[in-house]
Amino acid sequence: MMKKLYLLLSLLGFLGKAHAQTPTIAVFTTGMDKQPGYLPFYWDAKKGKVYLEIDKFETELLYYPSLASGIGSNDIGLDRGRLGNEHVVKFQRSGPKVLMVEPNYQYRAISTDPLERRAVEESFAQSVHWGFEVAAEEANHVLVDLTPFLMQDAVGAVQAISQTRQGSFRVDPSRCAMYLPNTKNFPQNTELEVTITLTGDSPGGYLRSVVPTANAVTMRQHHSFVQLPDAGYKPREFDPRIGYLGIEYFDYATPVSQPIMKRYIARHRLEKKDPSAAVSEAVKPIVYYLDPGTPEPIRSALLEGAAWWNQAFEAAGYRNAFQVKLLPPDADPMDIRYNVIQWVHRSTRGWSYGASIIDPRTGEILKGKVTLGSLRVRQDYLIAQGLVGNFESDTAHVGEMMQMSLDRLRQLAAHEVGHTLGLPHNYVASTQNQASVMDYPHMVAKLKGGRIDLSDAYTKEIGEYDKWSIRYGYQEFPKGTDEKKELNRIVQQMHAKGLTFLTDQDARPEGSASPTTHLWDNGANAVEELQRVIAVRSAVFRNFTEKKIPAGTPMTTLEEVFVPMYMFHRYQTEAAAKVLGGVNYSFALRGDGQPVLSPVPAAEQKKALNALLATLNPSFLAVPDAVLKLIPPRAYRYDPNPREVFKRHTGLVFDAMAPAEVAAGMALRLMLNPERGARLVQQKLFSPNQLGLSEVIDELVKQTYTPSGPNYEGEISRLVQRKVVEQLIQLAVDKNADGAVRAAAHNGIMKIKGLPTVPANSFTAWLIRQYEQNPDQVPLTTPQTAPDGQPIDPGQEWLQPDCDWTR
Template identity: 35%
Template sequence: MPADFIDLVPDPEHPRDRLLLGIRHFEEPFLLTVSLSQGLGSSELWLDRGRAGKARLAEFQRVGDRVLFVVRNKHFRTSGDPAAVRAGQESFALSVMWSGPVLREENGAAVVDATGLVLADHDRVADHLAEKEQGEYTVDETRSLPLVADSRTGPAGTRLPALLTFRGPGRGAAVRSVAADPRALTLVQQLNLVRLPADPMPARRFHPGSGGYGIGYADHGHIGVRDTQVKVQPRFRVGPDSAPIVFRVDPAIPEPFRSAVIEGGNWWQEAFAATGLPGAYRVEAGGDDFDPYESGVNGVVWVHRAGRGWSLGQGLTDPRTGEILHARVRLGSQRVEQVRALGEALLAPYGRPDETERLAAVEELVLARLRHLAAHEIGHALGFMHNFASTTHSKPSVMDYPHARLRITDDGGIDLSAAYSSGLGPWDHFLVAHTYGQFADEPTALAQLRDEAARAGLHFISDEDAQGAHAAHADAVPWVTGGHALQALETMMRARRLALDGFSRGVLPPDRQTGELEERAALLHLLHRHEVTAVARLVGGVRYAYGLAGDNGTGAEAADASTQRRALARLAELLRAEQLALPEAVLSALTPPAIRYGRTDQYLDTEAGRIFDPFSAVRAGVTLVTEHLLEPARLNRVAWQHAADPEVPGVGDVVGALLAATWRRPDPVPADVPGGTAVQHTADWTLLNHLLTVLNDNTLHAQVRMELRSSLRQLAAELRQLGASHESGRPDDEEMRREAAELISGFLADPRSVRLDPLPRVPPGAPN
């Protein structure tokens, strides 16, 4: 039997509060990882059960009668002869994280008291809490102790858990919402010391168009020979001589959700079999001894949190080769409630004659989402990145973020039966083939796979290029339903209107307090939010692909002018009162939260006391559009594209389209729109406030700022003229127009003299 990596040495005098270790492997690098097996439970703070921190490269060193615990930066290496290696090691600082005296020699090992080592905040929880503005926390060693009885060791590694209590002010809103006493946060940290494989797996070079994660390091031994940046593809070891990749699912997941997770996770079997690796991968239920923190175990962990939160798939990799040594997936249980709320809001099942059938459709919606979620997060753990361009494929990838695809039936109903796709898409098969395929001539075979994917139109765009204010790719938007963005928006707007017009107490289970109807109304009011993002991405949008300089390809190309103009016109229409006003079916159903209940961040804000505020709903609906079209980076792109091609809409066109639907609206608001004129006025002012706010942004190029100022100056002149002539077409708002003209002129003259309102808050819409 091989010896344990580290000895757990009994300590009869202090069996519970002192941890003795026997160290015999000095200057042997291993991986240091930190997990939390007792979490904090806040979606805002991410300190969850099952959390796995970033791996670091560590080793024990002995200096005289002391043992040092040393961490090195794994992102810097130097290959070559001993002199080159030494130069590399001495060029970058290492970090001594702990030091302790040798108590005695025993069985060829140096025995040390490692209590201080395991009671250190290796996951930097205190720093994380400070960054999240929760206050300054420190480990209180008087209320912390090593969990000696739960420590484990073996030939492959050692696990050292500790109960850590963080002492702090307890004033942060996030910690106050979840902790029993926010002044004392007690978590369980699992310190894992994992040995690197003695027989390193051959590395597969990372290609940016492969869809895989690229991990790596700078090898300064390459200087003068080739690129110092080395990036490899993370992957499990597979093949006839390797054990299968097995993910075990937390028995804490209740049925039928557990079976859905196993079913969805096993979708990847099809791709492994098609790649010539049948039996190389499976997902199965974990037994009573399920322990996701054990080294070598690939676990799918069920995590509970307060609030809307993300799920996560991670792998621990050998930094030399990218070999995934084990992986962990965190599935947030609140996803069940989020998807169920969406289904109930759309179908309003309660109290209907067909309630049973509608509720069955909602339940299947939840299970379909969990199947997809399991496949997605396990895909991350297998080494695959997001692909937010896959809605352009013949079938979307499970590595995309899916929103429920809604179908409008011939009789005007909403059909959820095919809301989420089942099984893998062609991109997912490519991912497995490119990452796990076995080839005699690997570079040639991988290049051929990429060429075939490109010819098949399997576009790949990930993360920063698809999400966030600076994302610009026209075809890569998370949470969209697929197809052409403009058509998808039309479908979602029809579904939104049907659901809002049919709104009733039936959207909520009968045993829930009526204040929650507001949350369901907000969900429907903003149902089109992701399609708005997709259509807005066409304005100033570009298309490009990832690759290497030696690959065939082109640079970034602007979306065509006609599409941009159609997208701009359609988004501007969403600022008309007919689109923004909530129907009477909604307004007449809402009540404030009952006593002992309150609004969460999923609700729309209210400035009407405890009562639902329709004005705030309108302002959020306007901001849904303007936060995209008036984003400074987009306006800068629009200005350049228009300068290069006058057919593409420019900054003045963007502002003009928005004003045409609001301040310059030529027709009266229909009489049947609830609060019609007031709704339109609210939209007008919300847009104007946003336009003036954007002028203060220092990232705008001078020409963009000049065009914005020119558009606003022209608007002010028009408003003065219309207010004086009484020929506005909307004769009820001359005073408002004069006031708006004064506001614009005052701001353009001296921005400091005008108080602008904060931009409205739009409740979070992801994850779905």
């Protein structure tokens, strides 16, 4: 009995001693620097650690990482200001451990029944982001060591470097530390920043070009903990007929007769001071702040372009509800309270982005973050230089070229801010009188009296579609209004104005079907605009002299000016190609009166075919002799960016055949796209008068396999012929292509084989024999890649793509 009592007392003594080993927060943090705010934290300067004080258990908050200082490579994509994904998290305690848990908001039950909600919660996995040991505690507060969590690669830099084949890297803890200047606390958010160093072997070229010692990549990563907004925000339903980004989730409490997938738009919270007034000031206007590191005159252009959005909010019934200001000196761009437009530098031209931090529960935008690449204005200026440059003096036409560049920056600022307001791309807008800044615009260069005029190169205000989209997303309706009915009315009124919406999925793929939805195009009719663009290109060629560069500039740099002029037709060619096998369609809803689906008329398709064939004409593809005599081998220490000039088979000397090879290969790839071919085949089945794939191939062979002389244009003609047969062989052996498409390509190859202009001892005949003997092993020529086009000005936005908006 005494032995048992002794053991019990010993156990109690051990537990008491163990409990005593967990100190109070006050004792543990003696000598540390306390930072009060949303989540109080302590800085232990001796150990280089940050301790987080937690008293908000089971309270949801928003966590997201970001990149405070980047790498400087557009190709890798690790840019200053890059945002990571948002996560709704909460802290849960279990004994001596605290877990940071992310609930699964992709699957919900919007119900008042707790058992119904629990059934869904327990059916799908959650995510635990980190586990912390309790270091100290008092009352209902605990202290945890946050440092290991902060020192991780939170933005996925290791993965980004690996995916771009720049080497295998890992975090080196010995070279990581807290970065105190940007570690701060605010009433609604806690901001912590660390210096992270990745080390690795065999770094790739992108890294070597931007990192001083490429096997040690040091950047600063930022961690934000943000108070989630109150329940006053009302989600607004998504309508596919008018573009909005947003959230979607499964609601398992939905009646079986209704869709289980719920879709809501992303938008800022905006309310009228007087909801009953047709026009009212906002309770809290949406304010964007521009990076003060942006130089003039770019700064003024960006401020002006971003402020265009106030025109759209005025149309939605608000007065001065959207504002743009310069970021105050005492403001921190990482603070959740500031929507920011950041000016970012890279080593090469690249995309700009519009991203947002949103509440994943509702779609409410909490912070807009625009990233603008600084080199794009230089590319705009270079294009303007090719179009109108004539340096009879050092300042000749500089004002005109700079004005076009600044006009583009205004449009760009509006575009990227539009993404942060919730809007995706609308690529059909360029065919509807440039109705949206959310399109990708090609500069409108007009011919006036044989001279190129850039005064209307870019729009100078918000588009009409943009006003309707802001009305849909932000207009406030009086109490008692049937909101769904009113939103539908907005869409119908927009359609009555001839405005529609189509986006990336309809425009980006080379084989996409819409004849109106393209990147970097203009005009209501893609074919007519191609013909107009070709006329502008011809005018540029006629006037292309050494005066395109200033006096004292190495002649070798004339090549960089010439390249975008030679390829000036590239995007309009892509637009015209989509007319072949094209299909007019809309995001129609049943009963809304929109046309659903119809093929492009045969006459339009034949017109497109003729325009495309004109881009394969040797006289079109030839570089003017005068230009060939102006471009010498590269000057010492003036090595070009290899992606900005034509590749060459001629060593140091400019390759006169390379531009033709690139342009012809591009046109043929577009015309003989396998998806486009399949649509041509099927359209012919249902409409015998429609243009079919066999007719396209027949006309292609007829126009390109003509007698050619021993001169420059004759050699281009023979190059095009080789490209035609190689593209047909590639299509015929494509096992993923439709069988009828492969058959049509095969028939085209056999037709070429029988032509009198194809001697039996010719290279073309030899290629065809290789195809007949072993089709899977035909030694096709590796196609020359075109110099970089996108961003044209410059700008997979995912790009990343795209896209611009990262959500």
